[in-house]
Amino acid sequence: MRASRPNQVPVLQNSVVVFSKNYLPLARINIKRAVVLLVSGQAESLELSTTRSWQVRSPSLVVHVPEHIRLTVTNPERLWKMPPVNxxxxxxxxxxxxxxxxxxxxxxxxxxxxxxxxxxxxxxxxxxxxxxxxxxxGDRTPHEANMPLKSKPKAPIHPTVAFAEQFWKEQNEEG
CATH class of the missing domain: 1.10.30.50 (DNA Binding (I), subunit A)
Structure with a gap:
């Protein structure tokens, strides 16, 4: 058995960002799921300037898994209902x-x-x-009671939109 190199992360512990067909970042998935999407033709490599990739080997196949993949199937965005106010x-x-x-x-x-x-x-x-x-x-506004709010309340946003906002924020911080 070959000893792993120090400070080396096993390939299957990495994650891949999945983009929709229209290039909206949807989610971060594990490499196993990315391999399934790539091999089944449901996704393709998305080569960005800073893209890393990993090789995943099986007895009969070597798959290059990039850090970013794009779905090739038209998947209508899953319906998301605003949660009730409870x-x-x-x-x-x-x-x-x-x-x-x-x-x-x-x-x-x-x-x-x-x-x-x-x-x-x-x-x-x-x-x-x-x-x-x-x-x-009591029956007063926060201003009347001199009790300021820690944060302004707002409705939840679609999980895909939240992920996309976080993804682009991280990209801007790195670059």
């Missing part, structure tokens, strides 16, 4: 953290503009809040 989804969006004090205990949801004053039950009017902050704020 406690579980609001807590997930706000990372299970009170948006007033940062506590992670006894969390509830709070309407920024209270419903009794015409506030709606929408993504941009609901935040996670601990019992203590929710009671202290």
């Amino acid at each position: 406690r579980r989804e609001v807590l997930r969006r706000d990372n299970h953290t009170c948006q007033y004090c940062g506590s992670t205990r006894n969390l509830t949801i709070d309407h920024i503009m209270p419903r009794s004053r015409g506030g709606t039950h929408t993504w941009d009017n609901v935040v996670a809040a601990c019992d203590r902050c929710n009671s202290r704020k």
